[in-house]
Amino acid sequence: NAGVTQTPKFQVLKTGQSMTLQCAQDMNHNSMYWYRQDPGMGLRLIYYSASEGTTDKGEVPDGYNVSRLKKQNFLLGLESAAPSQTSVYFCASSFAQGDQPQHFGDGTRLSIL
Amino acid sequence: SQKIEQNSEALNIQEGKTATLTCNYTNYSPAYLQWYRQDPGRGPVFLLLIRENEKEKRKERLKVTFDTTLKQSLFHITASQPADSATYLCALDGNAGNMLTFGGGTRLMVKP
Numbered sequence: 386n387a388g389v390t391q392t393p394k395f396q397v398l399k400t401g402q403s404m405t406l407q408c409a410q411d412m413n414h415n416s417m418y419w420y421r422q423d424p425g426m427g428l429r430l431i432y433y434s435a436s437e438g439t440t441d442k443g444e445v446p447d448g449y450n451v452s453r454l455k456k457q458n459f460l461l462g463l464e465s466a467a468p469s470q471t472s473v474y475f476c477a478s479s480f481a482q483g484d485q486p487q488h489f490g491d492g493t494r495l496s497i498l
Numbered sequence: 499s500q501k502i503e504q505n506s507e508a509l510n511i512q513e514g515k516t517a518t519l520t521c522n523y524t525n526y527s528p529a530y531l532q533w534y535r536q537d538p539g540r541g542p543v544f545l546l547l548i549r550e551n552e553k554e555k556r557k558e559r560l561k562v563t564f565d566t567t568l569k570q571s572l573f574h575i576t577a578s579q580p581a582d583s584a585t586y587l588c589a590l591d592g593n594a595g596n597m598l599t600f601g602g603g604t605r606l607m608v609k610p
Contacts, residue, residue, distance in 0.1 A: 389541070402500040416544070420600075425506065425602060426602065427502075427587070427600040427601055427603060428542070428587070428589075428600040429600075430597055430598075430599075433597065443597065444599075462594070468553035475542075477541070477542050482597070483591070484529070484530045484532075484547060484591070486532065486547065487542075487544065487598065489541030489542050489543070490541050491539070491540050491541045492539075492540075493542055
């Protein structure tokens with residue numbers, strides 16, 4: 386059981402570069418989420434997708450874009466990386482929004498120099 | 499402003515004792531609250547959900563209480579073991595769109 390798989394696990398970028406973080410889930414979940422986790426600040430929601438083809442902004446969407454073209458995949462893009470985007474990024478999925486437990490991947494550790 | 503507060507200082511306890519972690523919130527009216535466990539270098543793992551009309555929920559050595567008057571949830575681990583050492587996160591449904599909002603987590607260290 387793979388659950389939620391994130392790639393890459395680690396990445397170092399230079400300021401201004403762009404990249405895409407990939408997330409795949411094999412649980413047939415409808416909802417998917419991208420969070421960032423910074424020391425002392427907890428997990429903050431960047432974007433979420435209630436279902437295939439739909440996306441909505443979370444708490445901290447600026448500087449990011451997402452796409453959910455297939456039910457099992459949710460991609461997070463950094464348009465022009467900034468040092469403030471250095472963080473650990475987690476993808477999660479759940480059967481539906483609301484009170485359903487979320488299943489998390491093991492994160493992508495991203496450093497922007 | 500809305501806040502979810504968990505003790506940012508690590509909680510150190512002796513093996514076999516009961517660990518109690520606190521989650522306080524202000525300016526939320528959550529319909530439910532969830533607890534997650536996070537190990538270093540790993541993603542959070544769901545443990546328990548408790549709804550606003552439930553006072554207490556149990557799962558094996560875990561117990562969660564939810565007091566909507568005090569705006570507080572307590573998370574207990576009885577007969578704690580070194581393997582219980584981890585960071586524990588509470589999360590509740592925010593005021594918009596049924597999205598989860600997470601607290602900063604409390605690190606628990608259980609010493610043999």
